[in-house]
Amino acid sequence: MDVLGFYPMWYVPVVGSGFVIAIIAAIHVMASHTSVGASILLAYLATKAYRENQPQIYDYIKKYLLGLLVFSYVSGSITGPGIWFSATVVNPRGISALIHNFVWVWAAEWVWFIAEVTLVYILFYTLGKIDQKSWLRLAWTFAISSWATMYIIVGILSFMLSPGHEKWFTTGSILDAFYNKNYFPHLLERTSYMFAIAGTVGLAIAALMKKDLPEKVYKDIVKTLSYWGIGGIVFGLMFFAWYVSTLPERSHVILEKVIPLYLKLPIMLIILVVLAHFVLAAVRPQAVRFWMAYPIYALIFFMGVYPEEKIRETIRKPYVAGEFVWVNQIISRDVPAKGIKSEVPVIDQKGLLTVNPFVPEGLKKINSQNEIMAGKAIAILQCSGCHNVTGSTGLRPFGQKFAGMTDPNAVYGFLTSYLRDNHPPYMPKLVGTDEEIKALSAYIAHMISKGGSVSAKIEVPNTSAEAKKEVQP
Amino acid sequence: MKDMIRWFLLFILSFMLIGGKWAFAGDVGAMLKAMADPAGAPFYPVVMQVLQVLTWMLHMIFVYTSIGGLFFTIYGFTKKEERWQRLAKATLELSKVSVSLAIVLGVAPLLFYQVIYDPLWYTSANLSAWWYVLFIVFLLIGYYFIWGAYFTKDKPSMSMLMSVLGVLFLLLVGFIIHVVNYQALYPEKWVEWYTDGGRTMNISGWNIYAFNVFRYLSFLVFPSIAVTGVFLMLYNWYFRSREDMDKDYLDWAGKLGARSAMYAGIGWLVSHILYIFTIPADWGAKGSIFTWLSVLGLVLCAGVVFSSQKNPAKMAIPSLLAGSVALLLIAVFREYLRVASTARFGYSIYSYKLNLEFLSPLLFLGTLLTGLVLYAYAWWMAYQAGKTPKGKVYEASETEHHLGDLSVFVVILWAIVFIGVGLIVVVRNYG
Numbered sequence: 065m066d067v068l069g070f071y072p073m074w075y076v077p078v079v080g081s082g083f084v085i086a087i088i089a090a091i092h093v094m095a096s097h098t099s100v101g102a103s104i105l106l107a108y109l110a111t112k113a114y115r116e117n118q119p120q121i122y123d124y125i126k127k128y129l130l131g132l133l134v135f136s137y138v139s140g141s142i143t144g145p146g147i148w149f150s151a152t153v154v155n156p157r158g159i160s161a162l163i164h165n166f167v168w169v170w171a172a173e174w175v176w177f178i179a180e181v182t183l184v185y186i187l188f189y190t191l192g193k194i195d196q197k198s199w200l201r202l203a204w205t206f207a208i209s210s211w212a213t214m215y216i217i218v219g220i221l222s223f224m225l226s227p228g229h230e231k232w233f234t235t236g237s238i239l240d241a242f243y244n245k246n247y248f249p250h251l252l253e254r255t256s257y258m259f260a261i262a263g264t265v266g267l268a269i270a271a272l273m274k275k276d277l278p279e280k281v282y283k284d285i286v287k288t289l290s291y292w293g294i295g296g297i298v299f300g301l302m303f304f305a306w307y308v309s310t311l312p313e314r315s316h317v318i319l320e321k322v323i324p325l326y327l328k329l330p331i332m333l334i335i336l337v338v339l340a341h342f343v344l345a346a347v348r349p350q351a352v353r354f355w356m357a358y359p360i361y362a363l364i365f366f367m368g369v370y371p372e373e374k375i376r377e378t379i380r381k382p383y384v385a386g387e388f389v390w391v392n393q394i395i396s397r398d399v400p401a402k403g404i405k406s407e408v409p410v411i412d413q414k415g416l417l418t419v420n421p422f423v424p425e426g427l428k429k430i431n432s433q434n435e436i437m438a439g440k441a442i443a444i445l446q447c448s449g450c451h452n453v454t455g456s457t458g459l460r461p462f463g464q465k466f467a468g469m470t471d472p473n474a475v476y477g478f479l480t481s482y483l484r485d486n487h488p489p490y491m492p493k494l495v496g497t498d499e500e501i502k503a504l505s506a507y508i509a510h511m512i513s514k515g516g517s518v519s520a521k522i523e524v525p526n527t528s529a530e531a532k533k534e535v536q537p
Numbered sequence: 538m539k540d541m542i543r544w545f546l547l548f549i550l551s552f553m554l555i556g557g558k559w560a561f562a563g564d565v566g567a568m569l570k571a572m573a574d575p576a577g578a579p580f581y582p583v584v585m586q587v588l589q590v591l592t593w594m595l596h597m598i599f600v601y602t603s604i605g606g607l608f609f610t611i612y613g614f615t616k617k618e619e620r621w622q623r624l625a626k627a628t629l630e631l632s633k634v635s636v637s638l639a640i641v642l643g644v645a646p647l648l649f650y651q652v653i654y655d656p657l658w659y660t661s662a663n664l665s666a667w668w669y670v671l672f673i674v675f676l677l678i679g680y681y682f683i684w685g686a687y688f689t690k691d692k693p694s695m696s697m698l699m700s701v702l703g704v705l706f707l708l709l710v711g712f713i714i715h716v717v718n719y720q721a722l723y724p725e726k727w728v729e730w731y732t733d734g735g736r737t738m739n740i741s742g743w744n745i746y747a748f749n750v751f752r753y754l755s756f757l758v759f760p761s762i763a764v765t766g767v768f769l770m771l772y773n774w775y776f777r778s779r780e781d782m783d784k785d786y787l788d789w790a791g792k793l794g795a796r797s798a799m800y801a802g803i804g805w806l807v808s809h810i811l812y813i814f815t816i817p818a819d820w821g822a823k824g825s826i827f828t829w830l831s832v833l834g835l836v837l838c839a840g841v842v843f844s845s846q847k848n849p850a851k852m853a854i855p856s857l858l859a860g861s862v863a864l865l866l867i868a869v870f871r872e873y874l875r876v877a878s879t880a881r882f883g884y885s886i887y888s889y890k891l892n893l894e895f896l897s898p899l900l901f902l903g904t905l906l907t908g909l910v911l912y913a914y915a916w917w918m919a920y921q922a923g924k925t926p927k928g929k930v931y932e933a934s935e936t937e938h939h940l941g942d943l944s945v946f947v948v949i950l951w952a953i954v955f956i957g958v959g960l961i962v963v964v965r966n967y968g
């Protein structure tokens with residue numbers, strides 16, 4: 065029996081399992097960009113405090129550090145592994161491909177991760193307990209370690225989108241994979257925006273301390289944060305333009321045709337709001353208010369980071385890693401350098417249900433009894449990464465995409481001529497044997513005729529033992 | 538005649554059983570092989586394995602002090618006496634910092650595990666997908682309860698409530714990771730579990746298929762108390778030299794720690810042995826040297842802790858060492874179980890496909906060395922600051938300043954090399 069290395073499938077009806085990653089990832093991006101940006105801003109402020117002999121700045125730093133610890137580090141250090149945990153159950157073979165290529169790079173990041181987490185505690189507890197110069201050194205090593213985690217993760221994220229260069233498939237070189245076309249613009253873009261994010265929450269904290277700080281110190285802090293914030297936005301926009309120019313062809317198509325305006329527009333709006341806020345703060349530091357700065361910070365999450373994560377996830381499609389693993393876990397092209405073979409030919413010949421070890425025996429041979437269920441299993445295995453395949457609400461639902469198609473033959477004609485033979489850049493090619501595509505068509509026609517929504521449960525007429533007996537009489 | 542037929546049938550039956558088992562082992566073996574990532578491991582699997590075992594041990598030390606610390610906090614808050622109240626706050630602080638460390642240290646074994654045992658880890662996680670995601674959610678909630686307890690530590694009843702909730706969530710988190718680790722050890726059952734014997738596909742991700750209470754107790758609950766007990770001995774030892782600390786209180790805490798470590802250590806040993814008895818016979822684990830070494834480690838550690846009862850501060854470091862050795866032997870035993878289980882199906886990490894590559898291991902090594910310089914400096918300064926009485930400022934010595942300059946230098950150097958290499962590669966490929 066031929067098996068391919070598929071894992072048990074997880075199906076989240078309506079919103080799709082990818083939604084789980086998106087939420088966790090957005091929280092993580094928010095927290096981590098706040099922390100990394102803040103680590104550099106605080107080191108800079110501490111230098112200022114030391115050079116200009118303004119010890120009150122340390123009071124501000126201490127407050128900010130506590131805020132970071134409680135809000136950014138707790139949620140950031142948990143949601144970081146959280147992205148990985150959720151990706152493990154959504155895209156096991158995607159994350160596996162990344163880990164098998166980049167394990168040491170991640171291990172290097174881990175060294176910085178430990179430095180970062182221990183240093184944030186150490187900085188907090190030793191502030192005012194060790195001499196200023198020593199503390200300052202710790203603050204700068206903290207800043208660079210934090211930033212170093214970004215140097216590293218950005219290379220891996222960019223590789224997920226694309227290795228950037230055809231060369232990698234034949235060299236397999238880690239350098240080609242990591243320092244891909246997208247790497248520097250991506251790194252610089254994130255680096256710029258993180259100052260705006262950390263600066264915004266920094267203003268909120270400064271506003272809270274307005275009464276406790278001498279006016280000059282307060283103004284100094286607010287102005288410093290605002291200049292960094294303005295710089296972050298301006299450079300961020302520039303690097304964003306560069307970033308877009310390095311995207312692969314398919315991502316441009318997706319960006320134009322698939323990404324809805326309601327994801328793009330809020331990002332532009334929030335950038336303007338944040339910029340205006342910094343300009344106001346730079347001109348009139350006294351006007352900064354907690355009840356303004358903090359909600360803007362929160363809005364960055366909803367209007368900036370979440371849509372950005374959604375878009376980044378979508379323009380990667382139909383792949384999850386390095387342009388060779390599809391969202392539906394199928395390895396779709398050869399990587400000669402690694403001895404990786406495309407699984408598409410085997411699946412087209414033997415059938416997706418046959419080669420997946422977690423499909424019950426009773427579905428592997430399709431007959432009139434199990435056809436609908438086999439079709440449902442195919443839909444879940446092959447399409448549910450991007451579609452709600454059992455309903456007509458939520459994520460690109462089949463109930464809507466196939467509306468009106470109650471005739472299995474019509475569905476079959478559409479699937480073969482479009483998805484199998486002429487698939488669009490944002491979807492993987494439809495794979496499987498002809499009987500399987502017929503079963504999928506039968507299932508889709510069936511669910512449409514049931515009103516576009518059926519239960520996600522898969523019921524197999526025969527147990528595995530019975531099915532095995534049938535095959536070997 | 539009747540007997541003959543009976544014997545004949547029995548022979549056929551046993552043949553079917555054995556033959557069936559062979560065929561089945563073949564299926565499971567083929568499945569495991571197919572699941573191993575075709576990209577192969579970028580480095581020798583044995584190195585991954587060693588790192589996995591070592592970093593798991595580090596991870597667990599802080600898992601134990603996270604949970605154990607809360608046990609002491611909760612108990613302490615129920616007591617009226619001032620020293621118990623004080624201890625409750627100290628162990629709360631310990632727990633709070635430990636969770637952070639447990640999390641960051643958990644990342645390393647997670648990485649190495651997934652390189653060499655990807656079939657086990659990914660399958661097991663996907664079998665219980667929602668739980669696997671909830672692991673993160675519960676950890677987040679639990680950790681915020683612990684911070685809540687910390688911020689309300691001057692209101693013991695409130696703080697205790699938060700601590701109780703915190704420890705419950707952490708125990709739940711431990712339960713989930715236990716299930717994932719435990720299910721992973723039974724590849725022969727995965728398909729059966731997932732398909733309910735072929736009747737369906739459990740795509741919902743809400744199922745939990747296996748749990749072993751002795752393993753849970755011996756890998757999580759008892760050691761939490763025992764290890765935290767040893768930490769209390771260290772607490773006694775570390776703060777004794779600080780003149781603004783109350784010696785009687787410290788000695789009392791050290792004694793309490795030593796006593797708790799001893800009683801919990803016995804529970805640990807018993808549950809560990811009971812767990813060993815539940816391991817299926819065909820793994821051959823009961824006769825293995827690794828199994829008995831892990832028991833021996835625990836017995837030795839119990840011995841050291843037993844002899845520490847009189848003077849815990851003096852015996853703090855030896856107890857720490859003995860405990861570390863015991864934990865290391867347990868970590869090796871845990872790994873041995875994976876080897877024993879998968880060997881039944883012909884899976885061996887030593888024959889994992891290799892796509893050897895040296896640059897990224899070099900990056901790791903370089904980063905680790907850089908990191909070690911930085912850790913040494915930072916932890917040393919923290920250690921000194923902690924020994925400085927309240928209200929005083931610690932002035933670094935000449936040598937410490939040099940070490941500080943060195944650590945700033947190596948960190949900046951690392952960044953320059955990392956970015957510099959990137960620039961060269963990008964210019965070469967795209968310039």
Ligand code: HEM
Pocket residue numbers: 145589590593596600603636639640641643644646647648650676707708710711714715716718719752753756757871
């Ligand atoms: C503070 C909450 C945590 C608790 C209570 C906890 C507890 C445990 C326990 C009890 C085990 C052994 C399970 C068994 O073998 O039955 C374990 C193993 C493991 N934990 Fe954690 N853990 C926690 C956080 C984490 C985090 C955040 C990560 C990942 C980032 C993690 C990664 C791992 C890994 C990878 C293993 C298996 C390692 C191996 O087998 O080599 N843990 N943990």
